[in-house]
Amino acid sequence: MELSLCNISYSVPGKRILQNINESFKPGRFYGIIGPNGVGKSTLLKLLSGIEKPEQGEARLDGRDISAIPRKELARDVAVLQQGGLAPVGFTVKEIVRMGRFPYQSWLGGESVDPEPLINEALESMGLTGLQHRRLHQLSGGERQRVALAKLMVQQPRILLLDEPTTYLDIGYQLQLLDNVRAWQKSEGLLVIAVLHDLNLAAMYADELIALHEGKVLARGVPDAVLQPDLIETMYETRATIIRHPELDVPQVMLAPGVIKSNGLLSRSLEAHVRRL
Numbered sequence: 568m569e570l571s572l573c574n575i576s577y578s579v580p581g582k583r584i585l586q587n588i589n590e591s592f593k594p595g596r597f598y599g600i601i602g603p604n605g606v607g608k609s610t611l612l613k614l615l616s617g618i619e620k621p622e623q624g625e626a627r628l629d630g631r632d633i634s635a636i637p638r639k640e641l642a643r644d645v646a647v648l649q650q651g652g653l654a655p656v657g658f659t660v661k662e663i664v665r666m667g668r669f670p671y672q673s674w675l676g677g678e679s680v681d682p683e684p685l686i687n688e689a690l691e692s693m694g695l696t697g698l699q700h701r702r703l704h705q706l707s708g709g710e711r712q713r714v715a716l717a718k719l720m721v722q723q724p725r726i727l728l729l730d731e732p733t734t735y736l737d738i739g740y741q742l743q744l745l746d747n748v749r750a751w752q753k754s755e756g757l758l759v760i761a762v763l764h765d766l767n768l769a770a771m772y773a774d775e776l777i778a779l780h781e782g783k784v785l786a787r788g789v790p791d792a793v794l795q796p797d798l799i800e801t802m803y804e805t806r807a808t809i810i811r812h813p814e815l816d817v818p819q820v821m822l823a824p825g826v827i828k829s830n831g832l833l834s835r836s837l838e839a840h841v842r843r844l
C-alpha cells in the first residue's frame with residue numbers, strides 16, 4: 568500500500584507552509600521526517616492522513632484521493648499517533664486500547680472474531696499489563712504515549728504515521744517504542760512515516776530521511792546522505808559534526824554549542840551537495 572503527495576501546497580493565514588511537494592512512500596519502509604520547529608512536519612503528516620486538506624494537489628493512498636475515502640475505511644489502513652493525541656478522560660488503559668478496534672466493529676459495536684487476545688498482546692508488548700485498569704488521567708506522559716501506541720497496534724493498520732512518538736519517553740522507552748515499531752514494520756511490511764526531532768534516533772531507525780526547509784524538501788535519502796553538516800547547518804543554524812555509531816553502521820550527530828547566524832540562502836557547497844543527492 569503506497570502513500571503519495573502529489574504537488575501539494577498548504578498555507579495558513581498569511582503564511583505558505585508547504586509548496587509543491589511531490590513525494591511517495593513505499594510499503595515496508597521506515598521514513599523519518601526531520602526539520603526545525605514550525606517548518607511543517609506535523610502538517611505534512613496531517614495531509615498524509617487526510618486530517619487536513621491541501622490548498623493545492625492531492626494526498627493519495629494507492630492512487631486514491633485520501634479525502635474521498637470514508638474515515639472508518641481509511642482507519643483500517645492508516646493509523647496516526649498525534650502529539651498529545653489521547654485526551655485524559657476517565658477511561659481505563661484497557662478500554663482505550665480496545666477503542667483501537669473501532670474500524671472493525673459493526674454498528675452494534677461487535678466483531679466476528681474476539682479481539683481480546685490481540686488487546687492483551689498489545690498491552691503486554693507496551694509494558695502496560697500491570698496498568699490496564701488504571702485510568703488515563705492517573706498515568707505519566709510516557710505511560711500515556713505507550714497506551715497510544717498499543718491502541719494503534721490493535722488497529723492493525725498497514726500504514727503508521729507517528730508525530731514525535733518519543734516525546735515524554737525516557738531513553739529506555741524511546742528505544743523500546745521504536746524497536747516495537749521496527750519489529751512491526753519488518754514482520755507486517757508496515758509503512759512507517761515518523762516525525763523525529765532526535766536526529767540520532769532518526770539515523771538508527773529510518774531507512775530514509777526527508778528533510779524539510781522553507782516549505783520544500785531540502786534533501787531526501789538514506790541517513791548518510793541527509794545527515795551532512797552543511798544540511799544540518801542550513802536547517803537548524805547549528806554546527807554539527809558527524810561520527811559513526813560505534814556498533815551500528817549509521818551516522819550520529821554531535822552538536823557543538825553556538826548558533827550560527829544565517830542569511831537564509833544556501834551556500835554554494837550546499838547547493839552542490841543537494842544536486843548530488
Ligand SMILES: Nc1ncnc2c1ncn2[C@@H]1O[C@H](COP(=O)(O)OP(=O)(O)OP(=O)(O)O)[C@@H](O)[C@H]1O
Pocket residue numbers: 579580584602603604605606607608609610611
Ligand atoms: N491552525 C493553524 N493556524 C495558523 N497557523 C498554523 C496552524 N497550524 C499550524 N500553523 C503554523 O504552521 C506552521 C507549521 O506547523 P507544524 O505544526 O506543521 O510545524 P512542525 O514542523 O511540526 O513544528 P514542531 O517541530 O514545532 O512540532 C507553524 O508555523 C505553525 O505555527
